[in-house]
Amino acid sequence: MNTRKQQLAAFNRLLDIMDELREQCPWDKKQTLESLRHLTIEETYELADAILDNDLQEIKKELGDVLLHIVFYAKIGSEKKAFDIADVANSICDKLVSRHPHIYGDVKVENEEDVKRNWEQLKLKEGKVSVLEGVPKSLPAVVKASRIQEKVAGVGFDWEKPEQVWEKVQEELGELNEEIKAGNKENTEKEFGDVLFSMINYARFIDVNPENALEKTNKKFINRFQYLEKAAKKEGKNLSDMSLNEMDIYWERSKEFFK
Template sequence: MLSRKEHLAAFNRLLDIMDELREKCPWDKKQTLESLRHLTIEETYELGDAILDNDLVEVKKELGDLLLHIVFYAKIGSETNAFDIADVANSISDKLIHRHPHIYGDVEVKDEEEVKQNWEKLKLKEGKTSVLEGVPKSLPALVKASRIQEKVAGVGFDWEEPHQVFDKVKEEIFELEAEIEKGNTENIESEFGDVLFSLINYARFIKVNPENALEKTNKKFINRFQFLEKAAKKEGKALSDMTLAEMDVYWEKSKIYFK
């Protein structure tokens, strides 16, 4: 492993390169906080993919891309004296010290749940009027639901036992079925949302990350379906000309390889 001195030298090298690119590269000179935003979101998703694939080489590369974006934002901020990379680092350091009184103060905690609860209480003391203020509006709905539930649980608004949450899931499914029978489209959508919300909540109780779980299922389905396509092609068949029963034969075979 490299020493702390070598770590700092590597970071300093990146800062020097960023300074030079901002001064000399036509593309880098043109960028703004707004123009980089969608690229940062894309890089974050690419990092997420690499993590789910357990591709550590790609994780390293994607972390580098994100680090570049952080340095880039800080460089742009420094040009108007709004903030620089030192302000960014000191800001998060100050926050971590303040939000961890069980490490840097005299507060005692039993477990990670108490750490989360203290974190949310401290945020309210810092001036936030709602524990939900920290949930970004632009988060994908599934991730947002998960964060909302974590936030309110942090201040004690939560179920006591997993079976209670699962009972709620079943209750919401029953209500969805009732609205489907009535044929009320607006109510069906509302109840379907309630089912998803309750399932995401249950995932938290059984220690499952719903976003990761769904994405792994997405990947599994893609792999199985592409296996089906390739197998059919080898047989000289087109999926559009096959019956569902014929396709199911290949689908069952795909489960051997992609579980």
């Protein structure tokens, strides 16, 4: 591993390169905070994919891409005389010190849950009106539901036992089933949302990240279906001409390779 001196030298090299690109490269010169936004979102998702794949080399590369974007934003901020990379770093350092009084102050904590509760209480003291203010509106729904539940739990609004949450899941499933039978589309959608919300809440109680769990299932399904496609093609068959029973034979085989 690199020494702290080497780490700082590498970061300084990145800052120098950013200065040079911003001055000399036609594409880099044109970029704005707004134009970089969608690219940053894309890079973040690519990092998330690499993490789920547990590909450490790819994680390293994607972290570099995200770091470049942070440096890029800071460079634009300095041009606007609003902030620079030192301000960005000091801002997060100050926040970390302030939010960790159990490390940098005299507050005592027993466990991770105490830390989370203190974190949310400190945010309110900093001027936030609601504990839910920090949940970005544009987050994907599953991630947003998780963050909402984590934040309200941080101030004590939570179930006590996993069994209670599971009972809520069963209750919501029953209500969904009633609306489906009644043929009420609007209420069915609402109850389906309640089922998902309660399942995401239950995931937290059994220490499962619902976004990661669903994405792993997505990847597994993709792998199995693509196996089915390739196997059928190898035997000269088109999926559109096959019966469900025929396709199911390949699907069952795929489970041997993608669990």
